[in-house]
Amino acid sequence: MITAVRKPLEEIMGFAAPYSRVLLLGCNECVTVCYAGGRKEVGILASALSMAFLKEGKKLDIVEQTLERQCDPEYVEEIAQTIDQYDAVFSMACGCGVQTVAGRYKDKPVFPMVNTMFMGASERQGVWAERCAGCGDCVLGRTGGVCPVARCSKRIFNGPCGGSTKGKCEIDPGVDCAWQLIWDRLKALGRTDLYSEIIPAKDWRSAKDGGPRRIVREDLLS
Amino acid sequence: MKTTSNLEKVLAAGHFAATGEVGPPRGTDAEAVRKKAGHLVGKVDAVNITDNQTAMVRMSSWAASLIVKQMGLEPNYQMVCRDRNRLAMQSDILGAYALGLNTMLCLSGDHPRFGDHPMAANVHDIDSIQLVAMVRRMCDEGLFQGGAEISNPPKMFIGAAANPFGDPQELRVLRLAKKIAAGADFVQTQCIYDMKRFKEFMHQAHDMGLTEKCYILAGVTPLKSGGMAKYMATKVPGMTVPDEIVKRIAGAPKEAQAEEGIKLCVEQIAEMREIPGVAGIHLMAIEWEHRAPEILERAGLLPRPQV
Ligand code: SF4
Ligand code: SF4
Numbered sequence: 174m175i176t177a178v179r180k181p182l183e184e185i186m187g188f189a190a191p192y193s194r195v196l197l198l199g200c201n202e203c204v205t206v207c208y209a210g211g212r213k214e215v216g217i218l219a220s221a222l223s224m225a226f227l228k229e230g231k232k233l234d235i236v237e238q239t240l241e242r243q244c245d246p247e248y249v250e251e252i253a254q255t256i257d258q259y260d261a262v263f264s265m266a267c268g269c270g271v272q273t274v275a276g277r278y279k280d281k282p283v284f285p286m287v288n289t290m291f292m293g294a295s296e297r298q299g300v301w302a303e304r305c306a307g308c309g310d311c312v313l314g315r316t317g318g319v320c321p322v323a324r325c326s327k328r329i330f331n332g333p334c335g336g337s338t339k340g341k342c343e344i345d346p347g348v349d350c351a352w353q354l355i356w357d358r359l360k361a362l363g364r365t366d367l368y369s370e371i372i373p374a375k376d377w378r379s380a381k382d383g384g385p386r387r388i389v390r391e392d393l394l395s
Numbered sequence: 396m397k398t399t400s401n402l403e404k405v406l407a408a409g410h411f412a413a414t415g416e417v418g419p420p421r422g423t424d425a426e427a428v429r430k431k432a433g434h435l436v437g438k439v440d441a442v443n444i445t446d447n448q449t450a451m452v453r454m455s456s457w458a459a460s461l462i463v464k465q466m467g468l469e470p471n472y473q474m475v476c477r478d479r480n481r482l483a484m485q486s487d488i489l490g491a492y493a494l495g496l497n498t499m500l501c502l503s504g505d506h507p508r509f510g511d512h513p514m515a516a517n518v519h520d521i522d523s524i525q526l527v528a529m530v531r532r533m534c535d536e537g538l539f540q541g542g543a544e545i546s547n548p549p550k551m552f553i554g555a556a557a558n559p560f561g562d563p564q565e566l567r568v569l570r571l572a573k574k575i576a577a578g579a580d581f582v583q584t585q586c587i588y589d590m591k592r593f594k595e596f597m598h599q600a601h602d603m604g605l606t607e608k609c610y611i612l613a614g615v616t617p618l619k620s621g622g623m624a625k626y627m628a629t630k631v632p633g634m635t636v637p638d639e640i641v642k643r644i645a646g647a648p649k650e651a652q653a654e655e656g657i658k659l660c661v662e663q664i665a666e667m668r669e670i671p672g673v674a675g676i677h678l679m680a681i682e683w684e685h686r687a688p689e690i691l692e693r694a695g696l697l698p699r700p701q702v
Contacts, residue, residue, distance in 0.1 A: 276641065321701050327476070327517070331524040331573055334503045335558030335585055336632035342507045343632035358564050368566070371573055374481065374525040374540060 174203040174294075175267045176301045177210060181223055185263070188284040189222065189233055192260035196252065197286070198274065199239035201351075207301055209287045212239040218265070218286065235263075243270025249277050256281055259374035292323075309379030309386065315367055317358030322380075324351035330372040339378035369386030397534075397580070400552035401469040402441040402527055404702040405675075406581065406610045411668060412675025414471060414583065414612060414698045415439040417686055418448055419459035426649040428462045430456070434684045440699055442678070443583070447478060450510025457491045464495055472496045475504025480520035481540050488530060489532065492549035495574055499582065500554040501526040524570075524577045527555050531578025533632035555579040557585060557611075559596035560589060561633035570598040575609045577687040583611055583677040586616035588627070589634040590666055597670050606672030613667045616679045617690060621645025627671050665695040 189195060197219050205211025219235045226233040236259065240248045243266035252274075256262070261282040264271040268289040275283040292304040306323040312330070313320060322328050326344045333352030335342025340353045359365050377383065396407060405412050415435045420427040435442050443462060444455035453459075461468035472491055474484060491499070503523045507515045521540075521601065530553050531539045537548035555574040559567050574582065578627040587593045593613065600606055618624045624644040628636035640659065647655040661679075668671050675697075691697050 327503055328519040329503065329522040331522055331570070333561065333563070333570070334523075334633075335556065335561045336505075337562045338632055339562055342555055344508050350562070352566075353563055368569060369573065369576075371524060371528065371577055374521045374529065377520065378476070 174205045174206055174292070175269070176290045176293050176306075177204050177265055177267050178290060179209055179214065179218065179265075179287050180285070182225060184219070185222065185286060186225055188261075189261070189311040190225070192233070194236070194259055195261045195263050196256070196259040197235050197237050197263045198252070198265060199237075199245065200243040200264075201239055201241050202244075202272050204266055204287060207295075208262055215239055215265055223325070226385040228291075240266075243267075244273050246273060246277065247284075249273050252278075307380070308375070308377075310376065312372065315370070315372065317355045317364070317367075319364060320357065321351055324354070367392065397672070398497050398550045400441070401702070402471065402498050403580065404693055405440045405700055407541075408700065408702050410440075410700045410702070411696070412440050412610070412612060413438075413691055413699065414441045414443060414675065414677045415684070416443040416445065416677070416679045417459070417463065417684060418445045418681070419454035419456065421451065421453050424456065425462050428459050429466060429686045432463045432466055432468055436466055436468050438697060438699065439468070439678070440675075441471040443471040443473055443500060443679075446473040446475045446504070447510070448473075448505070450477065450505045450512065452508045452511060457487055457494070457496065460491065460496050461494055470496060472499040474499060474526070475500060475502045476519050476521055476523055476526055477504030477507065478518055479519055480638050484521075484526065485529070485533065485539055486499040486551055488533065488551070489545070492551065497550065498552045498554065499530065501530065501557065501579075502556050518683075523555065524573055527553060527574055527577040527579050535578075552580050553578060554581045554583060556585065557560045557582050558585040559587065559593050560585065560635045567596060568603065568605070571600060572603060572605055575605055579609055581612060581674070584614040585634065586614040586627075586679055587663065587667075588634075588640050588665065588678045592635065593667075594670055597672050599641060601672040606674075610674035611672055612675040612677040613670075613673050614677045614679060615660055615663055615667070616681060617660040617683060617686065618644045618652075619683060620649075620652045620656070621647070623656075653686075657686065657693070660690050661693045664690075664696070668687045 197215050199210050199212050219237050241322035242248045256278050263284050263286050264274055265286045271285045292305045293303045295302045296302050303323050308322045321330055326342050329347045339352040342348040342350045410659050417431045434535050444460040447453055456473050460472045463470045501523050507517050532538050538543050557571045574632050621644050624641045628641050644655050664676050
């Protein structure tokens, strides 16, 4: 999923300063799962903002709503009838959701309430970690199911570098060395032979270096 | 002989090689390069010129290499994967070769987090093994990484680094084998204090036939003080320093620690010369270049062969 963390209240208050009535818009997908921008977080932020404004002797009218998916035009259409009632939309979705709303309602200011972080997975309650960098040409089949692009600090395809120590990456003893994980998995799979093949220089066109990417599925076009 | 590299000539003639190292300054002072390198003129077969080492901005490696070259020293031009994409790397290699550099070392580079620009983009378009393969192809096939032909291709003596002490231990020789398969002509190792583990590493490399295919130069760094010994033992990623070495240096009286460090270094070089497959040493006397000649002299490595 896409992970996010909420922006600091002060930054959000800065966005809100010129407005008197805003729509605080949550999303039911990834940001709900990572407790950053779902219905519950919408409620929490609304209260925190109202209180902070009251303290300053100001009033901000906040209407709470949560859509099924903010990255999907179909659901974003749901606010078409009411959008004119607001000075601005405060979106709690990831950057994809914020842009879908902004793209649909061109004359309405839309502000992000979260910092979108990475594509990751939950490691345990309250901890998420990066797993995929969306490189567009997956090598997990050669690397024991551990991603060298997203999880090696130097994106090394033929690792590990000389800094790998006791299973940890040289940058931080709290970060696992991806190549230690790869090697452990290859051993467990009985596929250490895969290690000796040199993985050639990557074609980054499939990743973001080829320009903004799109998927067009002819079979689904209407 | 594939190149005009002095280091290649020395190694090919069967001599035990000695290389040194100079870190370029954090400014524009060419004199600072000359001063450091001056201690090494005539004392080493090549001198590594580091590339933004420890991820700190310094005078570019090729420029400092050129300054050193003009002094009659052979630079070993270092290049890391952290700061440049493959376009920039290849154009630097062409320029370096055009200016007379013929020996280079391909490295991953320390993570930006360790340096003075932790906020910088961390490029890693290709990794160090892919860099070796890229330079090999540029030289042997006259082709750019992208496949187009190079007019007047470079001829580099291509080096790589190896750390016998990083983890996972079992991969250390296998990764060395990959670097050699990618086309490394020579390898310089991380500085060695744990001689037992290094011997095991070399034994394995020797058994796999790697020492036949590639020259391996063992890294040594003299310990200047007990403080430095402790720092190397605890703070440098992927480095092991046995307790007895820390105790030996730190246990000496303060004013005698530097001498003890040099003594140890000379002993290490003597021991390395006896290890099958070790083709030379790489002396990294960090900010201690002026002591390098004494170490080389006492280790019996002077004068250097003229080939
Ligand atoms: S190899 Fe690419 S697609 Fe596969 S997990 Fe890594 S970044 Fe994602
Ligand atoms: S220590 Fe491991 S994860 Fe960190 S940069 Fe080196 S190979 Fe990659």
